[in-house]
Each structure stands twice: as C-alpha cells, then as structure tokens.
Amino acid sequence: MARGLSIDISPPVHRGMKELDKSAFCTSVTVLAAKVPPAKAGKLLAANELKTLVLLGCQEQGASLSSLSRSGRPGELPPEAQEYLKQESAEIVPHKLDLDYDYWIADDILASILPEELVEEAPSGFASVGHIAHLNLKAEYLPYKHIIGQVILDKNAGHIRSVVNKTSTIDTKYRVFKMELLAGESDFIVCHHEQNCQFTFDFSEVYWNSRLHTEHGRLVDSFKPEGVVADVFAGVGPFAIPAAKRGCGVFANDLNPASYKYLKQNVKDNKVAELVRPFCEDGRSFIRSVFNRAFDGPFRDPPPKKNSAQLRQERRKNSPPPAPRRRRITQFAMNLPESAIEFLDEFRGVLASANGGERALSGLYGAEDSEAMPMIHCYCFTRELEPEKAEIDIRQVRSIPFLTIVGVANAGTSAICCHREWRTSWDIRSGRRHHTTGCEMYCISFRLPHAVAFAA
Numbered sequence: 001m002a003r004g005l006s007i008d009i010s011p012p013v014h015r016g017m018k019e020l021d022k023s024a025f026c027t028s029v030t031v032l033a034a035k036v037p038p039a040k041a042g043k044l045l046a047a048n049e050l051k052t053l054v055l056l057g058c059q060e061q062g063a064s065l066s067s068l069s070r071s072g073r074p075g076e077l078p079p080e081a082q083e084y085l086k087q088e089s090a091e092i093v094p095h096k097l098d099l100d101y102d103y104w105i106a107d108d109i110l111a112s113i114l115p116e117e118l119v120e121e122a123p124s125g126f127a128s129v130g131h132i133a134h135l136n137l138k139a140e141y142l143p144y145k146h147i148i149g150q151v152i153l154d155k156n157a158g159h160i161r162s163v164v165n166k167t168s169t170i171d172t173k174y175r176v177f178k179m180e181l182l183a184g185e186s187d188f189i190v191c192h193h194e195q196n197c198q199f200t201f202d203f204s205e206v207y208w209n210s211r212l213h214t215e216h217g218r219l220v221d222s223f224k225p226e227g228v229v230a231d232v233f234a235g236v237g238p239f240a241i242p243a244a245k246r247g248c249g250v251f252a253n254d255l256n257p258a259s260y261k262y263l264k265q266n267v268k269d270n271k272v273a274e275l276v277r278p279f280c281e282d283g284r285s286f287i288r289s290v291f292n293r294a295f296d297g298p299f300r301d302p303p304p305k306k307n308s309a310q311l312r313q314e315r316r317k318n319s320p321p322p323a324p325r326r327r328r329i330t331q332f333a334m335n336l337p338e339s340a341i342e343f344l345d346e347f348r349g350v351l352a353s354a355n356g357g358e359r360a361l362s363g364l365y366g367a368e369d370s371e372a373m374p375m376i377h378c379y380c381f382t383r384e385l386e387p388e389k390a391e392i393d394i395r396q397v398r399s400i401p402f403l404t405i406v407g408v409a410n411a412g413t414s415a416i417c418c419h420r421e422w423r424t425s426w427d428i429r430s431g432r433r434h435h436t437t438g439c440e441m442y443c444i445s446f447r448l449p450h451a452v453a454f455a456a
C-alpha cells in the first residue's frame with residue numbers, strides 16, 4: 001500500500017511516551033474505494049482524472065482502489081473523478097484502512113509523542129556516516145533521546161544500523177566527539193564512501209565530518225596530479241587518499257594513533273600505497289622533516305604516455321628506465337581549524353636547515369617569490385561571518401605568528417596582504433558554519449614566502 005499524499009490523518013497522540021510501544025500507533029480510518037475488476041486497476045491508478053486523489057493501491061483479489069477523501073462520502077469526490085469512475089463502471093464503496101506503526105513516517109510518530117512545544121523542531125533528520133546516524137540533540141530533547149533514536153532507526157532500517165547522539169564535549173586533542181548510543185548496534189566501525197574512495201574508521205575514535213566532503217573535493221581538485229602534497233593533520237585520509245588517486249605523491253600525518261591506523265588501512269584498501277607515506281607524529285615535527293623526506297624522492301613521476309613503437313622498443317630492452325623522482329613539495333593541507341594557524345611558525349627557516357644543504361634545496365624551490373614554493377592551505381575558525389571582517393579577524397585578532405601586518409588591501413575573497421615578510425596573496429574562501437562553536441570555517445591559501453622558508 002502506497003502512503004497517501006494528502007489524506008489528513010495522523011497517528012494517535014501519546015505525549016510523553018519514553019519507551020516505544022508500537023501497538024499504540026494502530027488506528028483505522030474509513031476512506032472511499034473504487035471497486036473495479038483487477039485488469040482495470042492499472043488503468044485507474046494511472047488515470048489523469050484521478051490524479052488529484054490519493055491512491056493507496058490495490059486491495060485483495062477484488063481489486064478495489066482505495067483512495068479519496070477521509071470521510072468516505074462519494075459527494076466529496078471532485079466531479080471529474082466521479083464522472084471518470086462512472087464511465088469505468090467503478091463501484092464506489094466505503095473502505096476501512098487499518099494503519100499501524102509501520103505506516104507512519106518518523107515525523108508523524110515524533111509529533112505524536114513529543115511535548116507540543118518540541119514538535120516543530122523535532123529531530124527526524126540526521127547526518128550519517130556509513131551505517132551510523134548521528135544526532136546533536138538539544139538539551140530539551142534529551143529525556144526523549146532513546147525513543148527518538150529508536151524511531152529514526154526503525155524508519156531508516158535499510159541503511160542505518162546504529163543511532164548515536166554526539167555529546168557537546170569534543171576531545172580537544174584529537175577532535176573526536178564523545179558519543180552515546182541511542183538505538184541499534186554498538187558498532188562504530190564504519191565503511192564510508194567519499195570522492196570515489198572508501199574510508200574505514202572507528203567513528204568513536206577518530207575525527208570525521210561528512211559535511212566537509214565538498215571542501216575535501218574542492219581542495220583536492222586544485223592539486224596537479226604530478227604534485228607532492230604534505231597533509232599535516234590528515235585524519236583517516238579524506239584529502240590524502242583522493243589526492244593520491246589523482247596521481248599526487250602524499251606525505252600524510254596524524255598524531256592520533258587510531259587515525260594513523262585507519263589511514264594506513266585506507267591507503268591499502270584504496271590501492272595507493274605507492275603514492276602515500278603515512279606518519280604519526282606531532283604536526284610541528286612533521287613540518288620540520290617533510291621537506292627532507294620529499295628531497296629523498298620516494299615518489300616517482302607518473303610514467304610518460306608512450307606510443308606502441310616506444311613500448312615495443314622498451315620491451316626489447318627488457319627494463320624501461322625508471323621515471324624521475326619528485327623531490328619538491330607543492331602543497332600543504334592544514335585542517336585543524338582550532339589551532340593550525342599556530343603551527344605556521346614552524347615554516348620559518350624550514351628550508352635553510354633542511355638536509356642536503358640550503359643550496360640544493362634552494363635550487364629546487366627557486367629564487368625569491370618563486371612559484372616553485374609550496375602553497376599552504378590552512379583552515380581556521382572565526383566568529384566573524386562576513387568574509388571581509390573574517391579576514392581582518394584572522395590576520396589581526398588571531399595574530400598570525402611572527403608576521404607584522406601593516407595593512408590589508410582589497411579585503412574580500414582574494415586579498416593582498418601588505419605585510420613585510422609574507423608578501424603574498426591570500427585566497428580566503430568561505431567555508432561553513434561550525435556546528436559546535438557557531439564559528440565560520442575558512443581556508444586561507446597562500447604561497448609560502450621564500451624569505452620565510454629560507455630565513456636564518
């Protein structure tokens with residue numbers, strides 16, 4: 001039986017119910033039914049003249065089509081429907097519909113059990129990661145949390161197996177939300193798909209935010225496939241793995257041992273082990289050492305496209321020459337919006353002290369203000385929601401370390417920062433409102449200034 005679109009019916013009201021009693025949602029209503037031979041049922045269901053009616057589907061062998069108004073009075077049928085049904089020799093009869101818990105959608109059930117003042121904002125929607133639906137319940141809904149969880153579980157049984165509530169506290173070190181199981185299985189290991197990659201992780205042990213998928217895609221799409229990316233706060237790999245699938249070599253780091261464990265698993269599952277080197281260390285030491293690691297050249301250039309004659313010749317020689325090594329980092333991803341800005345001071349002098357000597361690395365990264373210097377994409381929060389004010393807040397109030405900002409010109413999405421040392425252009429992109437802090441998340445993108453990286 002298909003659910004009616006406009007019949008105005010609702011389940012019996014049970015305000016204050018805290019433990020789900022499914023039998024309490026049984027009710028019956030009388031509607032009109034058009035009784036026709038089974039062979040005609042399809043035609044009536046598709047009929048234009050009946051499209052304003054709510055067709056609930058065929059019943060039994062006698063093929064009656066339940067529909068129409070709730071009162072069960074033929075007089076309430078629109079004239080064109082009455083006329084059509086008469087032409088088709090349909091008998092119009094009252095029909096009792098028995099409805100039970102399965103009939104109602106989550107909104108109906110929650111509207112029947114929650115106190116009236118909580119109905120309007122009842123949390124029937126949710127975000128999901130793998131098989132887990134996660135809610136962020138406001139305090140006034142907490143007395144009903146288990147029944148809300150159960151209803152959401154029942155009504156999304158195809159793909160949801162667990163419903164959790166994220167409590168307001170976030171582990172400040174690894175950005176992991178504390179969560180409580182409301183209904184379903186106590187299994188937090190999820191398999192989630194994003195950007196054509198598969199991510200497995202324990203949602204209760206690592207950071208994951210499904211709402212960032214557009215931002216992950218935006219940044220990764222800006223990376224050139226022949227580049228080398230250093231992901232300082234990589235989590236379980238939502239930048240690192242798609243970047244490697246694109247062809248980039250990636251150094252991916254996360255301090256949380258659980259993130260590191262699943263990062264390695266995801267590298268393996270997505271078959272990008274050739275192009276990702278995972279690390280589990282503090283972001284500061286990672287920034288300090290990653291230039292040397294890149295200089296050692298663990299990633300090779302993608303093999304050049306060859307015509308069949310070249311391939312035959314190589315086969316005859318037996319071993320094709322190895323592709324050149326990529327030694328230069330082209331991009332840094334720094335997604336730890338609470339404090340990534342404070343890690344920027346690690347870039348001061350980072351190339352002056354790198355292994356291989358300043359001269360070798362300086363050749364690799366070009367001369368002053370060279371485009372060979374890596375781009376840094378650093379995320380941060382600000383309470384200022386307008387891009388212009390946010391930019392001022394990020395630069396002045398949050399005081400970018402060791403910068404002397406002498407002015408801001410052309411405030412907006414792509415502003416020129418007129419300070420002495422980081423003479424560079426900042427591309428400030430509006431991100432999204434952060435659900436726990438009420439802050440806006442921004443990504444500031446800029447090229448690492450040569451003078452900073454080679455400072456004594």
Ligand SMILES: C[S@@+](CC[C@H](N)C(=O)[O-])C[C@H]1O[C@@H](n2cnc3c(N)ncnc32)[C@H](O)[C@@H]1O
Binds near residue numbers: 208233281284335
């Ligand atoms: C906001 S999450 C971002 C994860 C992932 N890049 C993403 O976009 O979903 C920040 C990550 O930084 C890690 N982290 C926190 N402090 C760190 C530090 N000092 N050094 C390295 N990683 C750190 C956390 O464990 C967490 O996985």
